[in-house]
Amino acid sequence: MRAHHPTAALLVVVALAAGCSSSGDSATTVVSTTTTAASTTTTTRAPAPGYENQLGTVLRFTDVTDSAGIDVVREPIPSGVVKTKETLIMRAGAAAGDFDGDGLPDLFIVGSDERPDMLFRNMGDGTFTDIAPEAGLAATHMGAGAAAVDYEGDGDLDVFVTSHGPIGEIGPGHQRFYRNEGDGTFTEMAAEMGLATASVIEGDGFGSAWGDIDLDGDLDLFVAGWQRESAGNRLFLNEGGGFVDVTDEAGIVNDGIRGFSPCLADMNGDAYPDLLLVADFGTSRYYANNGDGTFANRTGTAGLGQEWSGMGTAIGDVDNDGLVDWYVTAIFDSDAEGRGDGNKLYLNKGGHQFLESAGSMGVDDGGWGWGTALVDLDLDGDLDIVETNGWPLPAYSGELTKLWINDGAGMFSEAAAVAGLDHDVMGLGVITIDYDRDGDLDLAFTSPEAEFRLYRNDLAGADAHWLRVDLDTSGTGLAPQGYGSTVTVTTGDLTQTRWVAGCANYLTSNEPGAFFGVGPAPTIDRVVVTWPDGTETVLTDVTADQALVITPG
Numbered sequence: 001m002r003a004h005h006p007t008a009a010l011l012v013v014v015a016l017a018a019g020c021s022s023s024g025d026s027a028t029t030v031v032s033t034t035t036t037a038a039s040t041t042t043t044t045r046a047p048a049p050g051y052e053n054q055l056g057t058v059l060r061f062t063d064v065t066d067s068a069g070i071d072v073v074r075e076p077i078p079s080g081v082v083k084t085k086e087t088l089i090m091r092a093g094a095a096a097g098d099f100d101g102d103g104l105p106d107l108f109i110v111g112s113d114e115r116p117d118m119l120f121r122n123m124g125d126g127t128f129t130d131i132a133p134e135a136g137l138a139a140t141h142m143g144a145g146a147a148a149v150d151y152e153g154d155g156d157l158d159v160f161v162t163s164h165g166p167i168g169e170i171g172p173g174h175q176r177f178y179r180n181e182g183d184g185t186f187t188e189m190a191a192e193m194g195l196a197t198a199s200v201i202e203g204d205g206f207g208s209a210w211g212d213i214d215l216d217g218d219l220d221l222f223v224a225g226w227q228r229e230s231a232g233n234r235l236f237l238n239e240g241g242g243f244v245d246v247t248d249e250a251g252i253v254n255d256g257i258r259g260f261s262p263c264l265a266d267m268n269g270d271a272y273p274d275l276l277l278v279a280d281f282g283t284s285r286y287y288a289n290n291g292d293g294t295f296a297n298r299t300g301t302a303g304l305g306q307e308w309s310g311m312g313t314a315i316g317d318v319d320n321d322g323l324v325d326w327y328v329t330a331i332f333d334s335d336a337e338g339r340g341d342g343n344k345l346y347l348n349k350g351g352h353q354f355l356e357s358a359g360s361m362g363v364d365d366g367g368w369g370w371g372t373a374l375v376d377l378d379l380d381g382d383l384d385i386v387e388t389n390g391w392p393l394p395a396y397s398g399e400l401t402k403l404w405i406n407d408g409a410g411m412f413s414e415a416a417a418v419a420g421l422d423h424d425v426m427g428l429g430v431i432t433i434d435y436d437r438d439g440d441l442d443l444a445f446t447s448p449e450a451e452f453r454l455y456r457n458d459l460a461g462a463d464a465h466w467l468r469v470d471l472d473t474s475g476t477g478l479a480p481q482g483y484g485s486t487v488t489v490t491t492g493d494l495t496q497t498r499w500v501a502g503c504a505n506y507l508t509s510n511e512p513g514a515f516f517g518v519g520p521a522p523t524i525d526r527v528v529v530t531w532p533d534g535t536e537t538v539l540t541d542v543t544a545d546q547a548l549v550i551t552p553g
Contacts (some may be wrong), residue, residue, distance in 0.1 A: 002170045027476050030065035037532035048420030050460075051378070051405060056521055057461030059405075060376045061420045061443065063458045064243025068435075069127045070293075074112045074453035077392070078158075087212075088112060090206070090226070092446035093145035093507035096433040099135075099158040100184060105433050105511045107444065108159055109452060110143035113167055122435055125488035136186045137178060141166050142203065145429075145507035149210045151219050153473065156180035159510075160195070162205030162223060168533045170203040175223070182290075190512070194243040198223040198436060199232030207313075207504025210211035210274040211264025212479035213237070215532055216292060219479055222275060224259030224504070233259040233277065251294045257283045258421055261313040263503035267324055268352050268485065273484060273501065273531050277326050278310040288352055294538035308340030312430070317497050318406060322488075323348035324499050327358075329369030329387050329506070334395040343369055343387070363404050364411045368396040371430035375441050377457060377516025380462040381494050382406035388445050400424050401445065425450035429508030434515070439466040439545060441515055446508060465544035470513050471500060471529065472551045484532035487514040491521040 038458035046092070050060035070262035070294035071186075093110040101107065102121035102197045120128035132138040141501040142164035148157045148166040159177040169268035175198060177190035196482055198205050204225040213220045220237040236243040238514045247254070258280035264273040272289035277408015287295035287364040298304040304326070310327035319325070325348050332342035342364040344535065356430075367389040385404040390396055403425040404412035416422075421443070429446035436442065440457040467489060471482025487498045488549075516525060524542040531537070531552050 013530045023240070034532075035114065040354075044551055048422075050419055051415040051419040053380050053405065054316045055380055055461065055463040057378050057380065057464045057519075059419050059460060060458045060460070061455040062458055063422065063453060064126065065451065065453045067126065069129065070107070070109075070116065070452055070454055072109055074117075074449055075114075076266045076449040085097050088448045090428070091142070091144040091507070092428045092452075093161070094429055094431055094444065094446050094452070094514030095145065095146040095148040095159060095458060095509040096431050096444070096511040097148035097509075098149070099157050099159075099180065101156065101182070104437065107431075107433070108137070108146055108148065109384045110146050110161060110507075111138075111140060113140075113142060116140045116384075117161065122457050129406075131184075134315060135184060136188070139176060139188070141174065142170055143176075144205055147208045147210060147502070147504065147509040148479045148512070149219060149502065150180075151210070152179075153218075154182065155474060156182045159186065159550055160208055160221065161208055162198070162201035162208055162507075164205065172199050172201060172203055173197040174203065175205055178253075192242070193356075194245070195236060197219065199225050200228065201230050201232075202227055204230040205231035205257065207261040208505055209262040209264045209504050210483065210494065210502035212484050212532065213264065213273055213289060215271060215479075215484070217477045217479055218482060221503075222264060222277075223276060224262045224279070225272060226258050226260055226280060228256070228258065233262075235275075240530045246293070249293070251296065251298070252287060257285060260311050261504045263315055263326075263501065264314050265315050265324060265499055265501035267326075267348065268350070270426050271484060276313060276315070276326060276379060276503075278307075278313040280309055280311070282308050284310040284328065286352075287380045290426035290430070298352050302352045303356060303441070304346055306356050306504050307342075307344045311370050312387065313373040313503055314372045314385075314505060315499060315501065316342055318345065318374065318383050319347065319410065320382065320408075320461060320494065320496055322495065322497055322542070323350060324497075325373060326354065326372045327363075327374055327540045329366055329372045329389075331368050332365040334367070334488040342366065344426065361410060362414075363402075366402045366513060367399045368393075370428045371446075371508060373430045373432050373443075373510065375432045376515065376517035377403075377459075377465050378405065379439060379440060379459065380408070381421070381491070381517050382408045385412060386430055386432075388423065388430050392449075397426070398424050401427055423455070425453075425467060428506060428528075430505045431510055432515075434513040435466070436479065439468070440464070465518045465521055467518060467524060467527070467542070468513050468545055468547040469498075469516075469527065469529070470547065470549045472549050473531075478552065481512055482529070482531070484528045488528040488530070489516045489524055490526040490528075491518045491524050494518075513547075
């Protein structure tokens with residue numbers, strides 16, 4: 001392994017300083033008015049006090065959905081309607097990313113069965129505008145999940161959308177793949193690229209994940225399928241001019257897998273991304289990449305797959321030991337119906353071995369869990385957990401989205417209410433996005449029967465420094481956006497690692513980039529990028545509170 005030091009090509013973009021960093025008045029009182037034939041009642045809800053961490057930093061969220069102009073509402077499914085894939089109940093995808101190259105992250109939101117897909121452009125003033133019609137993205141179909149990726153390494157984010165077919169014509173062969181032309185428009189080319197069909201049996205397709213499984217420098221794709229007999233969990237190899245289904249040759253067996261949320265990430269440090277597939281009814285799978293184009297099912301021997309009703313997925317180093325851990329959401333059985341014992345947090349012990357620790361760390365009960373994210377929301381150097389939830393049963397309706405704050409000592413504390421994260425409708429997808437470019441990460445949530453919501457992170461405090469790292473591998477022969485790389489940041493005796501990998505939180509994908517909180521440190525001792533080919537780029541004495549774009553060499 002050779003090291004490259006600060007002579008590496010580097011573009012530095014300075015963002016806003018930490019402290020009381022978010023724009024807007026986070027203490028605004030929320031007023032709601034209810035009108036009846038007899039009277040008008042006005043109720044006032046005081047702003048949340050905020051969650052104060054050990055550094056004195058206060059974490060508080062503000063629902064800015066209305067002021068941002070994101071008017072996406074799905075109608076509740078009528079009572080008595082059978083909740084199958086033919087309804088909206090498990091489908092509400094979205095993806096975040098800078099689709100127009102202006103430096104601001106936008107939001108692609110999969111439409112309802114009555115409304116076309118949407119592309120909300122970030123206007124830079126706290127508002128968004130839907131430009132999907134002129135961009136060529138306003139398709140009306142039975143859409144499910146979305147992922148944003150620069151599949152060809154040209155610097156423009158493309159969009160892959162899983163779909164169950166046109167309205168009234170549910171069937172296989174209708175996934176959508178939009179190539180970004182770089183001029184504000186997209187071209188749908190799923191059939192041309194060999195990606196229109198996952199299941200050949202029936203309309204299916206939920207989460208999708210990208211990764212360079214053979215380390216040839218281009219990105220491959222895994223699509224999850226949930227329908228019982230669809231055999232819709234498929235691996236597509238990128239062959240340059242198109243994709244080929246190599247599921248069977250790779251040794252991935254569709255033995256009743258009810259797939260929801262895949263992830264392609266290197267879990268053992270050999271550079272080859274493994275397949276983490278969260279699935280329902282006890283069918284989650286962990287396929288280790290053998291490095292020769294095949295995968296081995298190591299679910300049982302690795303100590304994984306313990307969840308019964310697996311739905312959402314997230315990876316990250318929750319204990320800062322340099323190994324990537326895996327968080328899986330599932331149903332916590334509140335009414336003894338045999339739905340399972342909740343979420344699982346698999347701590348990586350190396351060598352494809354994991355220790356399940358959700359209960360002991362306080363993050364097993366998320367209700368009827370769906371999408372999730374591992375993210376440092378209070379910028380103290382420890383990854384926190386967000387999990388959205390809900391189902392139209394009394395035991396699982398109206399529960400707040402979970403916000404578990406990592407104390408850095410092996411425990412999490414639930415803080416959604418005190419932090420003002422008042423998301424209490426049925427949620428499916430979670431998205432992390434720094435839409436206002438102030439350095440702390442904001443949250444967005446999709447819902448199958450209520451409104452899409454955007455929450456601004458109004459973090460306040462002097463000890464809330466941060467760093468964002470994006471990777472530019474264009475022209476290097478490495479995978480686009482640095483997929484397969486790791487980014488390690490050291491401040492004093494704290495070292496944090498982020499993995500640049502493709503994961504479907506649940507039908508959703510986060511804004512690309514490696515985000516770090518470094519607490520009271522205004523200067524970062526070392527930033528190390530380990531590229532998929534084993535080379536390193538090392539930077540020292542890096543000023544915090546900025547965004548870096550790092551290239552190999």
